[in-house]
Amino acid sequence: MTPGYDRWRHVETEGDLEVRRLRHFVPRTQTAVTRALYEASFAARVLLESLRIRPDVVVAFTPPVLSTAAAAAVALSRRAPLGVVVHDLAGSGARESGIRGGARVAGLVAGIEGAALRRARGVVVLHRQFVPLVQQLAGVDGGRIEVIRNWSRTRRTTHEREATRAGLGWRPEECVVVHSGNMGMKQGLENVVLAARLADERGEAVRFVLMGDGSQRPALERLAEGVQRVSILPPVEEARFGEVLDAADVLLVNEKPGVSEMSVPSKLTAYFRAGRPVVLASAPDSPAAAEVREAQAGPQVASGDPGALLEAVLELQADPVRARRAGQAGLSFADREFDATGALARYSAWVKRLLSH
DSSP, X not given: OOTTTTSSEEEEEETTEEEEEEOOOOXXXXXXXXXXXXXXXXXXXXXXXXXXXXXXXXXXXXXXXXXXXXXXXXXXXXXXOEEEEESBOHHHHHHHSOOBTHHHHXXXXXXXXXXXXXXXXXXXXXXXXXXXXXXXXXXXXXXXXXXXXXXXXXXXXXXXXXXXXXXXXXOTTSEXXXXXXXXXXXXXXXXXXXXXXXXXXXXXXXXXXXXXXXXXXXXXXXXXXXXXXXXXXXXXXXXXHHHHHHHOSEEEEEOOTTOOSSBOOTHHHHHHHHXXXXXXXSOTXXXXXXXXXXXXXXXXXXXXXXXHHHHHHHHHHHOHHHHHHHHHHHHHHHHHHOOHHHHHHHHXXXXXXXXXX
16 A cells, blocks of 8 residues: 555645545445445545535546535535536446446436536536537536546657566567456456467467456456466556556457446557557447547457457457557557647636636
8 A cells, every 4th residue: 555545634745736635445346335335435535525625616537426426515515616527427337337236226326427417517528429428318518518538648668678578478479468457347358368268279379468456356367277378467567557568569458248338448548659559349339449440549349259359369460560550540649639738738728617607
């Protein structure tokens, strides 16, 4: 645990910004009940902390949806404008994630989420595809919705690629496919393990790498026992993250079948910056699929189809010109769309508009 994070309340300063970190319940496993307890504990801390301050403006990030509702209550009680930044659609997420009990509470979650969004003076979404979803699912007027893309701090590394691969035990002749980030229900990563098992059976020179942590990691480790062409690695520190992505041949986004509305995976910003082709296993109408298509960064295959996933990787392995072209297209897209300076300027202008209305 990061020093200080074991305290009930931890205050730190980043430049002119004071950051207050509030300890709350974090479940070991995700169910609808434990997720509700996790969100409720943080929402309660937000409400208590609000007694210490009188904000000029309140900005909430959703999910978690209960703390967004708490932020809306703070804004109302302090007569301050409210802005909400939507990273994922929590109602859709509850329905699509596969968390036990999630589908039963999806309507309630969507109702709480929609009430907070309708209360907001302004709403930011991360992708154009979210605009009609927020309008339809939450009933928000399109004139209050603005698109501001996420940005990535990950840059191409100058580290020796071959040395990184050797240090990770990746052979030169292998096509290494890396999936980074959360190993939760939404990712459906058993599909990747099954693709690796199929590669074992066929003797393909492919290695699938799952790098990260999450609630499904123990189950994935059990499923991967005896599978030679899959590696499960812990998360790496930020300084090495770009090196690992650069050392890969293909980068992977894998989504559970049925996930189509809830989010754009944040890993895509870092993937595009790495200049490697991206294989996307997801629903064709998902926000992630729209993003990869727009970037022309690589192929999309059906989620939950390990054979199709393996074939997409093998096609890129057999056609290095196509792979390089897709990687370069993703990098060019990131340079155009994921500019930190421009995004921060748009956020600053957005907050000023919240204050001026």
